[in-house]
Amino acid sequence: MIRKLSWLVAALLLALAAYCGGIGWQLSSGLKQMVTVGGPFTNRTLQTRDPLTLDYDGDPQRAFGWPFESVSIASELGPLPAWVIPPAAGAGDIWMVYTHGIGGRREDGYRVASVARPLGITTLLYAYRNDAGAPRSPDGIY
Known part of the structure; x- marks a missing residue:
C-alpha cells in the first residue's frame, strides 16, 4: 500500500512539474512576443x-x-x-x-x-x- 502511495505521489509531482514547465514556456513565449518589434x-x-x-x-x-x-x-x-x-x-x-x-x-x-x-x-x-x-x-x- 505504501509503495502504491509513493508511486502515486511521485506521478503527481512529475505531472505538476510538467504542467508548471509547460505554463512557464507558454508565458515566456507570449511575453517575448509582446515586447518584440512587430508584436500584437x-x-x-x-x-x-x-x-x-x-x-x-x-x-x-x-x-x-x-x-x-x-x-x-x-x-x-x-x-x-x-x-x-x-x-x-x-x-x-x-x-x-x-x-x-x-x-x-x-x-x-x-x-x-x-x-x-x-x-x-x-x-x-x-x-x-x-x-x-x-x-x-x-x-x-x-
Missing part, C-alpha cells in the same frame, strides 16, 4: 485628426501649434530622436520626461504635455529603440 501592440493605424488620441502622427507644431526643439539623446545603440517642448510661460526650470509604453510613440505624451505646458513645465518626449526614426536593437526587443 504595434499594429496601430496612425491618423492626424485628434492629437490627444494614442494613434496621432505628427510633431508638436502640427498637433497644437507649439514651438519645440528636435534633439538627440545618446544611447548604446545610437542617437534617440526627441522633442523638447518649452512651457507656455515661465522659465521652464522644471522638466518632465515622458516615456511611452511598449508599442507606443512619443506622440502619446501629448496628453500629459498639454497639462504640463500651461503649468510652466518643460516636456521631453523621446523615441526609444525600435521606434520609427530610432536605432534598431539586434534582437528586436524594446
